[in-house]
Amino acid sequence: MGVTGVATSNRQRRTTIGDVARAAGASISTVSRVVNGVDSVDAALAERVRQVIVELGYRPNAAAQGLARGRSGTIGVLVPDLANPYFHDMLKALSDVARGSGRRVLVMDSGEDPYEERELADDLIRHSDGILLCSPRMPRSDLADLVRRGHPMVVANRVLLGLELHTITADFFRGMLAVCGHLAQLGHREVVYLAGPEASWANAERLRALAAAEDFGLTFRAVPCGATMEAGYEAAPSALEGGTRAVVAYNDFVALGALARFKDLGVRVPEDVSVTGFDDIEMARYSSPALTTVGVPRGRLARLAGEALLRQMQGSAPMDPEAVPVQLQVRGSTAAPA
Amino acid sequence: MGVTGVATSNRQRRTTIGDVARAAGASISTVSRVVNGVDSVDAALAERVRQVIVELGYRPNAAAQGLARGRSGTIGVLVPDLANPYFHDMLKALSDVARGSGRRVLVMDSGEDPYEERELADDLIRHSDGILLCSPRMPRSDLADLVRRGHPMVVANRVLLGLELHTITADFFRGMLAVCGHLAQLGHREVVYLAGPEASWANAERLRALAAAEDFGLTFRAVPCGATMEAGYEAAPSALEGGTRAVVAYNDFVALGALARFKDLGVRVPEDVSVTGFDDIEMARYSSPALTTVGVPRGRLARLAGEALLRQMQGSAPMDPEAVPVQLQVRGSTAAPA
DNA sequence: TTGAAAGCGCTAACAC
DNA sequence: GTGTTAGCGCTTTCAA
Numbered sequence: 047m048g049v050t051g052v053a054t055s056n057r058q059r060r061t062t063i064g065d066v067a068r069a070a071g072a073s074i075s076t077v078s079r080v081v082n083g084v085d086s087v088d089a090a091l092a093e094r095v096r097q098v099i100v101e102l103g104y105r106p107n108a109a110a111q112g113l114a115r116g117r118s119g120t121i122g123v124l125v126p127d128l129a130n131p132y133f134h135d136m137l138k139a140l141s142d143v144a145r146g147s148g149r150r151v152l153v154m155d156s157g158e159d160p161y162e163e164r165e166l167a168d169d170l171i172r173h174s175d176g177i178l179l180c181s182p183r184m185p186r187s188d189l190a191d192l193v194r195r196g197h198p199m200v201v202a203n204r205v206l207l208g209l210e211l212h213t214i215t216a217d218f219f220r221g222m223l224a225v226c227g228h229l230a231q232l233g234h235r236e237v238v239y240l241a242g243p244e245a246s247w248a249n250a251e252r253l254r255a256l257a258a259a260e261d262f263g264l265t266f267r268a269v270p271c272g273a274t275m276e277a278g279y280e281a282a283p284s285a286l287e288g289g290t291r292a293v294v295a296y297n298d299f300v301a302l303g304a305l306a307r308f309k310d311l312g313v314r315v316p317e318d319v320s321v322t323g324f325d326d327i328e329m330a331r332y333s334s335p336a337l338t339t340v341g342v343p344r345g346r347l348a349r350l351a352g353e354a355l356l357r358q359m360q361g362s363a364p365m366d367p368e369a370v371p372v373q374l375q376v377r378g379s380t381a382a383p384a
Numbered sequence: 385m386g387v388t389g390v391a392t393s394n395r396q397r398r399t400t401i402g403d404v405a406r407a408a409g410a411s412i413s414t415v416s417r418v419v420n421g422v423d424s425v426d427a428a429l430a431e432r433v434r435q436v437i438v439e440l441g442y443r444p445n446a447a448a449q450g451l452a453r454g455r456s457g458t459i460g461v462l463v464p465d466l467a468n469p470y471f472h473d474m475l476k477a478l479s480d481v482a483r484g485s486g487r488r489v490l491v492m493d494s495g496e497d498p499y500e501e502r503e504l505a506d507d508l509i510r511h512s513d514g515i516l517l518c519s520p521r522m523p524r525s526d527l528a529d530l531v532r533r534g535h536p537m538v539v540a541n542r543v544l545l546g547l548e549l550h551t552i553t554a555d556f557f558r559g560m561l562a563v564c565g566h567l568a569q570l571g572h573r574e575v576v577y578l579a580g581p582e583a584s585w586a587n588a589e590r591l592r593a594l595a596a597a598e599d600f601g602l603t604f605r606a607v608p609c610g611a612t613m614e615a616g617y618e619a620a621p622s623a624l625e626g627g628t629r630a631v632v633a634y635n636d637f638v639a640l641g642a643l644a645r646f647k648d649l650g651v652r653v654p655e656d657v658s659v660t661g662f663d664d665i666e667m668a669r670y671s672s673p674a675l676t677t678v679g680v681p682r683g684r685l686a687r688l689a690g691e692a693l694l695r696q697m698q699g700s701a702p703m704d705p706e707a708v709p710v711q712l713q714v715r716g717s718t719a720a721p722a
Numbered sequence: 723t724t725g726a727a728a729g730c731g732c733t734a735a736c737a738c
Numbered sequence: 739g740t741g742t743t744a745g746c747g748c749t750t751t752c753a754a
Contacts, residue, residue, distance in 0.1 A: 062746095075724070075749080078749060103532075106747080107748070108450075109451040109456060110746070112446075113746090114750080116749095118447060128472050128475065129472045134466050137493070154489075172444070172445070305672075400730095400731055400732085412742090413740070445731050447730080447731080449731080449732055450732090451730090451731080451746045452734080452745080453733065454746070
């Protein structure tokens with residue numbers, strides 16, 4: 047490992063606002079004003095202070111600012127899986143909103159673990175002015191505890207009625223209904239559903255839609271799966287049992303994994319079996335065949351969530367739940383059964 | 385938008401350590417000790433304090449702790465593109481290391497923008513006990529400025545000699561050399577390189593290896609491209625010009641994009657043209673054909689980086705650069721030219 | 723326009 | 739084992 051590091055006590059005291067004040071011959075408050083852009087400071091003095099700041103390389107201590115101001119300047123976001131581009135797209139949009147209010151985004155990944163999720167949420171609250179929980183898997187009671195804390199908070203991709211909590215979600219139910227309708231119109235009478243995480247509300251909504259589609263004569267069989275490519279790859283064979291002609295995946299990752307497995311097995315898509323995803327991540331366009339999936343406007347979703355959060359941080363109460371529409375994207379992975 | 389929110393001033397003062405102390409009939413320091421698990425506290429008293437803490441729902445104020453302790457308990461990480469699983473894998477490993485030292489990870493995404501990157505790094509420093517810059521694109525001089533700040537910092541995926549800075553990287557040069565060797569042994573005499581971001585050191589290393597491979601009679605032509613699937617998709621046609629039989633992509637994303645485009649164009653891989661990636665992200669195994677690529681041990685890389693960072697936070701000086709080996713993964717996307 | 727000083731909530735000597 | 743208290747570095751009244 048080639049350690050050449052010598053233990054040097056490089057705990058050089060960082061320059062503080064006081065150092066700057068002294069060097070500039072001004073008071074601490076004046077420096078503070080300059081730093082914060084308060085313009086009631088004499089131009090010449092301000093300029094002098096600014097120079098000293100540069101010379102000394104002064105940077106305000108974030109913790110001290112946070113403590114004095116009573117706010118951290120941070121928005122916390124918790125996602126179940128950072129590897130999923132779905133959340134990445136949300137993050138991007140949210141970062142913009144955050145920046146607009148002079149804040150930064152602090153992201154944490156719970157790894158689909160409800161317990162971990164709860165822990166991280168607790169931690170996130172301590173470090174932020176408000177938090178956004180994306181697709182939380184934790185039990186409702188935990189969420190209720192969190193609400194009770196009185197910290198600005200909004201939940202995305204999950205609806206929780208009866209909690210004083212702003213939730214914002216895409217219309218997963220309608221999205222899955224659209225998938226079923228598409229398949230039914232192609233002539234499919236039965237589909238296999240590669241189910242998502244059990245604790246996922248989005249998964250429950252998809253199941254609800256699948257059940258509703260039975261009214262139109264489309265029956266389904268659910269196979270436990272998950273939310274990753276690997277899960278899709280593993281579950282694909284069991285989806286095939288019983289002469290399946292259409293596989294509906296929980297999300298695009300699962301569909302992509304299934305696609306890969308079918309390829310390995312020599313099962314042609316869509317000739318032998320149709321496959322659908324959900325979310326419309328970028329890869330869905332680049333796979334072969336390209337995935338029929340449901341487009342979810344995550345940018346808009348995240349923006350709405352961020353704005354709701356900002357409003358709460360300014361003192362308004364949580365608003366009613368919101369839902370944004372989704373849209374079916376028909377591509378090459380679906381066809382009429384042979 | 386259905387705003388029902390009433391502006392309620394819910395700025396309820398959060399309960400502080402003082403409140404707990406009063407309610408428990410103990411001193412502030414005792415409460416602090418209990419909170420921090422110092423065991424020189426009488427068991428009964430400690431228990432009482434713990435109860436009050438639960439009753440009052442007390443949570444220590446992070447900013448105050450940070451200020452008093454002189455450390456934030458946070459490790460900052462800056463990546464050029466969170467959408468790339470490469471960085472996600474690094475993050476995961478780093479989180480583990482961080483947790484081991486009782487810290488959390490704060491992630492920021494520069495969107496491949498060197499200017500933004502510099503800004504974010506500045507910000508990250510103020511908020512963390514140490515930062516890890518992944519594949520920084522900023523000019524060397526900026527990096528030098530950052531070093532001068534004396535904040536614990538390590539750089540991953542880029543080597544910078546002559547800076548008192550710990551860098552840790554994978555052996556990209558050898559990786560690309562292995563790709564070239566593989567292609568050459570298959571009988572290829574010429575390849576087209578879909579080049580990565582100009583500011584990328586990793587890209588420079590790949591080019592260096594490509595040049596070195598000319599000693600073995602393998603010539604190359606570089607086509608400007610980028611680091612995303614979209615970039616690969618767009619650049620693919622121009623890679624084909626001149627009867628190309630082998631396309632070497634900057635990374636897996638680019639290769640995946642090129643694969644998709646070739647499919648659209650009716651160009652068969654690997655029959656008509658061989659394609660290689662770099663990084664070995666999960667998707668590389670699930671694409672069709674599966675990608676020949678270079679496996680980079682990012683978990684190990686991130687772990688080493690994290691440990692180096694921790695050491696620096698404890699006062700040791702930056703160590704010498706380290707490089708971890710990579711490994712060629714031969715899969716279905718490469719073959720002998722027809 | 724400027725400065726003095728009282729916090730912000732917590733930690734960590736130090737004294738008892 | 740427990741409490742007192744002086745900071746940590748900054749913001750923000752309040753006076754001047």
